[in-house]
Amino acid sequence: MKVFITGATGTIGFHVARAFRRAGHEVAGLVRTPAKAKLLEAEEIRPVLGTLQSPAAWADEAAQASVLVHAAVDxxxxxxxxxxxxxxxxxRPGAPGAPKRTVLYTSGIWIQGDTGGVxxxxxxxxxxxxxxxxxxxxxxxxxxxxxxxxxxxxxATVYGRGGSLTAMWFQGAVEGDVRVFGDGANHQAMVHVEDLADAYVRAAERSVAGEVFLLADGSRARVRDMVDAVVRAAGGKARVTYVPPSQAPEAMRKLAECLAMDQAADASKARRLLGWEPRHTDFAAGAATYLAAWKASL
Structure with a gap:
């Protein structure tokens, strides 16, 4: 398959692009700068210079692909x-008589709202x-x-490699002051970025259509327990402060509210239709590994 991916050097897009390439597919990725293009070339992914703001510059490139993945967000x-x-x-419709392209759109678990931990x-x-x-x-x-x-x-909340949103916990633990939005008693649905990328490849290879997939590892850990594991991995000396979202800076208020939601997700549908099975299912148990990976990614 020929695959075109937006956000190809982002937290999700980079690993999705790598997963498609490792599966033997021809992959092109949208990237903003020549410097970032080298990251893709090192992974055997062909860079396409451009931005979301100017789709006309890469529309012809996208038209050549049989799989289109939108993994960028600004x-x-x-x-x-x-x-x-x-x-x-x-x-856009393809050429007359041509097979329909597959389009995979990246949404997120925050669209589900607060599930009360259920x-x-x-x-x-x-x-x-x-x-x-x-x-x-x-x-x-x-x-x-x-x-x-x-x-x-x-x-769900993506972790692994560079850390994504969990990077805030890692940075705070290393610097000695972790600030967590919410009271820590809430649950946060999680998914490792490599497992997530595998789901994208499976969805494309199985040509699914008209389907929505929640992708979470099935863990039910409280935020407080995951943060405590990160602090221990960093030496156990960091102070942890739980901050009500209402006290977050105005520019971060909505993000803080999302991070404080109590969420859990059932990914049975992805298991059933995609044969997807996450291999990483316990963030807290692997906190030392994920902390080391975050440090190495800086």
Whole structure:
């Protein structure tokens, strides 16, 4: 398969691109700068210079692919508008008589809202947080398109390698002061980035269409227990402060509210339809390994 990926050097996109290449597929990845392009070339991924803001510059490249993966997000700009522009390209009909392309759209678990720590699945009505209130409409565009085989992937909190949101815990533990939004009694659904990437490859290779997949490792750890494991891995001397989201800086308020949600997810559908089985299922047990990986990625 020929695969085109946005956000190809991002937390999710880079590992998804690598997973497709390791599976033997021809992969091209959208990247902003020549310096980052070298990261892709080292992984046998062909870089395509461009930005989400100017899709016309890479639309022809995307048209050559049989699998299109949107793994980029830019929260500093109008994320809804940028995602819409990407879908304008990705959802275009192919040449007459050509097989339909597969489009994989990256959403996220925050669209489910606070689940009260009770596992939800794809049939559970969504209650998107304000930070991602724009995503349901874009999910519907992908799922309803007759021009492509569209699927939506909703990852849980991603960890592993560079750390993603867990990097805040690592940095605080190393510097001696960890600040956690919420009271720590909440659960945070988790998924290792390598397991997540495997799900994307499986969804593309099985040509799924019209499906939504929640992707979480099934763990039910409290945030407090995961943070304590990180602190121990860093030497056990860091102070941990739990901060109500209402006290977060205004620019971080919505993010803080999302991180304080009590969420759990059931990924049985991905197991059933994709044969997906996460190999990493206990963030706290591997905290020392993940901390070391985060340090090495700096």
């Amino acid at each position: 929260y500093t700009a109008d994320a809804a508008q940028l995602d819409g522009q990407v879908l304008d390209v990705f959802l 596992p939800v699945d794809e049939s559970t009505p969504i209650q998107p947080h304000a930070k991602v209130a724009w995503r349901p409409a874009l999910e519907r565009r992908v799922l309803a398109s007759d021009a492509v085989r569209g699927a939506v992937l909703r990852p």
